[in-house]
Amino acid sequence: MNITRKTFLRGLTTATLAAGLMMTTSAMAQAKEMRIAVVVKALGIGFFDAVDKGAEKAASELGDVKIIYTGPTNTTAEGQIQVINSLIAQHVDAIAISANDQDALVPVLKKAMKRGITVISFDSGVAKAGREMQLDDSSTPLIGKTLIKMAADNMPDGGEVAVLSASATATNQNAWIDAMKIAMKADYPKIKLVSVVYGDDLSDKSYRQAQGLIKKYPDLKTIIAPSTVAISAASQAVEDAKMTGKINVTGLGLPSQMAAHVKTGASKSFALWNPIDLGYAATMVAYNLAAKKAKAAPGAKIGMGKMGDTTLNKDNVGVMGKPFVFDASNVDKYAKMF
Amino acid sequence: MSRHLKSREALLLLAIVVMTGAIALRFPAFIAPLNLIGTFTDTSPLIILALGEMVVILCRCIDLSVAANLALAGMIAAMLDVAGVPLPLIILAAVAAGALVGAINGVLVWKLDIPPIVVTLGTMTIARGMIFVLSGGKWINDQALSGAFKGFPRAVVLGLPVLAWIAIAVVLVFVVLIRATPLGRAFFAVGGNPNAAVYTGIDVGRTQFWAFTLSGALAGLAGYLWISRYAVAYVDIANGFELDVVAACVIGGISIAGGAGSVAGAFLGALFLGITKNALPVIGVSPFWQMAISGAAILAAVAINARESRRPGRIILKSVEQTALEART
Numbered sequence: 220m221n222i223t224r225k226t227f228l229r230g231l232t233t234a235t236l237a238a239g240l241m242m243t244t245s246a247m248a249q250a251k252e253m254r255i256a257v258v259v260k261a262l263g264i265g266f267f268d269a270v271d272k273g274a275e276k277a278a279s280e281l282g283d284v285k286i287i288y289t290g291p292t293n294t295t296a297e298g299q300i301q302v303i304n305s306l307i308a309q310h311v312d313a314i315a316i317s318a319n320d321q322d323a324l325v326p327v328l329k330k331a332m333k334r335g336i337t338v339i340s341f342d343s344g345v346a347k348a349g350r351e352m353q354l355d356d357s358s359t360p361l362i363g364k365t366l367i368k369m370a371a372d373n374m375p376d377g378g379e380v381a382v383l384s385a386s387a388t389a390t391n392q393n394a395w396i397d398a399m400k401i402a403m404k405a406d407y408p409k410i411k412l413v414s415v416v417y418g419d420d421l422s423d424k425s426y427r428q429a430q431g432l433i434k435k436y437p438d439l440k441t442i443i444a445p446s447t448v449a450i451s452a453a454s455q456a457v458e459d460a461k462m463t464g465k466i467n468v469t470g471l472g473l474p475s476q477m478a479a480h481v482k483t484g485a486s487k488s489f490a491l492w493n494p495i496d497l498g499y500a501a502t503m504v505a506y507n508l509a510a511k512k513a514k515a516a517p518g519a520k521i522g523m524g525k526m527g528d529t530t531l532n533k534d535n536v537g538v539m540g541k542p543f544v545f546d547a548s549n550v551d552k553y554a555k556m557f
Numbered sequence: 558m559s560r561h562l563k564s565r566e567a568l569l570l571l572a573i574v575v576m577t578g579a580i581a582l583r584f585p586a587f588i589a590p591l592n593l594i595g596t597f598t599d600t601s602p603l604i605i606l607a608l609g610e611m612v613v614i615l616c617r618c619i620d621l622s623v624a625a626n627l628a629l630a631g632m633i634a635a636m637l638d639v640a641g642v643p644l645p646l647i648i649l650a651a652v653a654a655g656a657l658v659g660a661i662n663g664v665l666v667w668k669l670d671i672p673p674i675v676v677t678l679g680t681m682t683i684a685r686g687m688i689f690v691l692s693g694g695k696w697i698n699d700q701a702l703s704g705a706f707k708g709f710p711r712a713v714v715l716g717l718p719v720l721a722w723i724a725i726a727v728v729l730v731f732v733v734l735i736r737a738t739p740l741g742r743a744f745f746a747v748g749g750n751p752n753a754a755v756y757t758g759i760d761v762g763r764t765q766f767w768a769f770t771l772s773g774a775l776a777g778l779a780g781y782l783w784i785s786r787y788a789v790a791y792v793d794i795a796n797g798f799e800l801d802v803v804a805a806c807v808i809g810g811i812s813i814a815g816g817a818g819s820v821a822g823a824f825l826g827a828l829f830l831g832i833t834k835n836a837l838p839v840i841g842v843s844p845f846w847q848m849a850i851s852g853a854a855i856l857a858a859v860a861i862n863a864r865e866s867r868r869p870g871r872i873i874l875k876s877v878e879q880t881a882l883e884a885r886t
Contacts, residue, residue: 387845416838421796422787424834427599431838434586448789451699455788459711476789479700554700 252283255505256306257498258299258316259290260343265475265557266494267317270342272556273498274315277524281506287311296320303327306336313337313505318345325349337509341501342492344536351508351515352535354501356492357542362445362471363398365490365542367407369469370441373487377409378440381432383453383470385420385446395445413439418449425452433460444470450489454480474545474553481550493543494557500526500539565810568861569825573832580836587836594717600831601724602627602779602786604824606798607805608731609772611823614806615744616768617751617815618673622662623776624798625684628790630655630780632688635697635790638706647706651781652774658684659773663766673765681799688792697790707785720782727775731820740767748815804851805830808858829854 257274259267271288278284287306291298296319306314307330314331318324318340328338328349337351344353357365370380382399384392396415403410413436418425425448432439433456442457444450450472457466458480468486480486500523507513513521515535520528529537545553581588606623613620634651642650658680665676699707710720717725735741743764746754751761784790809826811818833851842850 414841420793422789422794423783423798426787427834428838430595430599431835434592435584435839435841451789452787455699473696473698475700476696476698479698482700 252285253281253313253506253509254285254287254309254311255313255315255502255509256287256289256311257502258302258306258314259288260317260319261294261298262290262292265555269494269553269556270317270498270501273495273500274502275498276495277499277502277506280524281503284502284506286502291319294319296323299324300327303331307331307334310334311336313339313509315339315341315501315505316345316350317342319343321346321349337505339501339505339508339515341497347534350535352504352521352531352537354497354504354529355536355538356497357540358538359394359398360402361538361541362395362490363400364402365544366395366399366443366445366470367403367410369488369490369544370443370467371407371410373467373469374410374440377407377411379411379413379436379438380441380443381413381436381439382415383425383429383432383442383444383446383449384415384417385449387417389420389446392445399443399445418446418452420446420448422448422452425449426456429453429456430460433457433462433466439466441467441469444468444472446470447472447476450486451476451480454483454485457485458483471542473557474550475555475557477545478550478554481545481547488544488546490542490544492539493553496526496543497539499524500529504529504537565861566819566821566825569809569822569829569858573825573829576829576836577832580832580840583840584836587839594721596832596835597724597828598718598721599835600828601720602783603801603805603831604724604827605727605775605779605782606802607809607823607827608727608820609775610802610806611731611809611811611818611820612744612768613673613765613772614803614811614813615748615815615818616765617748618666618765618768619677619803619813620659620662620769620772621674621677621799621803622658622681622684623772623802624795625681625688626655626658626773626776627780627783627798628792628794628796629658629684629688629691630777631784631794632692632697632780632790634706634781635702635784636691638703639697639701644705644709648778648781652777655777655780656770656774659770659776660766662773663769666769667762667766673769685792692790692792694792697784699788702785702788707788710782710785720786723778723782727778728820728824735820740764744768745816748812748817750816801830804855807855810858826858 257271259270274286278286289302291302299319304327314336321344325346325348328345332338339352339354340350341354342356382396384396414432416428416432418428429442429452432442442453444453450468450470454468457463457468463483463485469489471491472489473491477486477489503524504521507522508515513519515531517531517533517535519531521537522528526540531537577588586592610620610623630651633654634647637647637650662676662680665671666673710718712719714722743759746759747761747764754761783795805827806823808829809822811822
């Protein structure tokens with residue numbers, strides 16, 4: 220009986236071992252399904268919900284990828300650190316993050332990379348030490364080109380355009396306007412930039428500046444507003460001045476903000492990064508890096524699926540592409556998202 | 558005293574006329590009737606707020622929370638509109654919300670004796686924070702707002718938009734309030750000489766409380782008007798606008814030391830700022846010069862007011878200083 224019991228026990232152990240082994244192999248089989256965590260600034264933001272949609276699209280295209288969409292409940296770096304710690308514990312294969320703070324997340328992301336997790340940042344980047352690469356929404360020259368192209372598309376005979384920007388010292392806006400001027404000189408000789416004015420990202424001041432432009436330049440055909448506050452204020456001013464159809468407002472804006480102005484005709488088109496594309500591209504990049512199909516190094520080309528390739532610069536920063544143009548045909552669909 | 562006040566306002570009116578003329582030389586379309594109406598309409602929220610600020614300053618206090626209060630009431634109005642509340646109730650709620658914040662300012666100044674600048678700096682920050690809490694940091698955009706909500710201030714009655722009529726109505730109410738009611742006189746008494754006011758049976762704290770509540774209620778009204786005019790509500794609406802409001806009062810000759818000022822002064826002060834704001838973009842002055850010009854106008858106004866108010870002889874006992882002053886001027 221003693222012996223039988225021993226045998227039984229041994230048998231049991233073997234069985235457990237076997238079961239354990241089986242579990243391990245099944246876990247290994249599961250591990251082949253790559254788990255990519257998309258960590259966003261905060262949950263419940265329409266823009267990032269759209270990013271998740273894009274990530275899921277990439278996952279279903281790739282087939283063996285599972286997306287873990289997560290983030291803190293409010294936009295804090297501390298919240299993101301907690302989320303990343305739990306992702307490290309789950310040992311996901313890759314983390315794609317839009318950071319609330321470019322420096323505060325570096326230590327925890329370094330820890331993740333040490334454990335063999337691929338880390339990339341997108342949209343709002345992390346400092347160089349805390350990620351393998353950063354995927355920017357767009358680049359300054361591409362934004363400048365898109366701005367002037369949207370204006371030019373609705374004024375085939377050329378004419379006068381004016382810029383209504385944020386503040387005179389806003390670095391981003393000034394760089395975009397300079398890039399726009401370069402593109403304008405090269406490709407659109409018939410367009411004349413008559414004025415650059417500043418609304419300081421205040422809706423009342425932007426509105427007043429737009430009114431000033433309308434009054435001062437009777438032949439003005441387009442107001443280009445590369446700021447979310449300025450573009451809606453300018454559209455409102457054009458509508459109130461009953462100049463809809465004569466003056467077109469374009470620039471960078473959110474679909475939810477601009478949908479009504481597109482409907483009235485004050486704005487024919489405007490642009491912003493498409494969050495669905497961004498989620499898709501970030502997932503593709505994370506997959507390619509985690510699957511060792513590409514390596515993040517200066518000059519490297521990394522595939523973004525249908526979106527083509529991105530080439531990294533010396534800081535390992537890649538660019539997704541041109542800003543996405545919204546017009547009457549698609550603005551309602553996106554207005555529900557962000 | 559009243560002769561001096563009148564001359565001060567006449568001076569400001571003259572400055573406005575000269576300035577408008579100078580602008581017209583560079584940009585003739587500025588004095589087209591339609592453009593002048595547009596400029597007046599654009600200045601309406603500032604006029605409304607300046608009148609509220611005026612009574613607070615008359616009481617030797619200051620209200621720095623007006624712009625934040627405006628933004629909070631505006632956000633509440635926008636959210637009620639999204640929820641489908643009828644317009645009259647929305648306007649009432651915006652005014653009530655503004656008056657509540659004003660009343661809180663008033664109670665803190667009255668009962669706890671905290672300096673008004675500290676109280677209103679605090680409520681300014683709290684109001685901005687509350688907007689974030691209420692809205693979750695999200696914007697309420699044009700398309701979420703109803704047509705009636707946006708259309709009411711824009712509707713044209715007898716050639717003027719309702720927004721301009723509201724400003725005119727507020728000015729008239731203030732003329733009556735200041736000239737014909739005990740409260741209106743009390744504002745001057747409390748600011749001019751608080752000790753004497755107590756002896757005449759005026760409750761200084763209570764008068765200050767009413768000044769703050771009035772200023773708050775007008776900020777609430779302006780909140781609705783602002784959101785409907787610019788068709789967007791978010792946390793940073795009218796950021797820094799409190800300085801414009803105080804500047805309008807100072808330019809209008811409302812003495813920061815309290816007790817001196819007039820409805821016409823606050824009205825003209827607001828109009829002066831409104832005209833510069835509307836004119837500078839069309840005459841093509843660089844944004845940095847625009848700030849410098851606004852600042853210079855404020856300093857010039859204060860300098861003129863300081864000279865003006867020295868003469869009425871408020872310092873009755875220091876006869877030496879008085880004669881020294883006479884000698885200098």
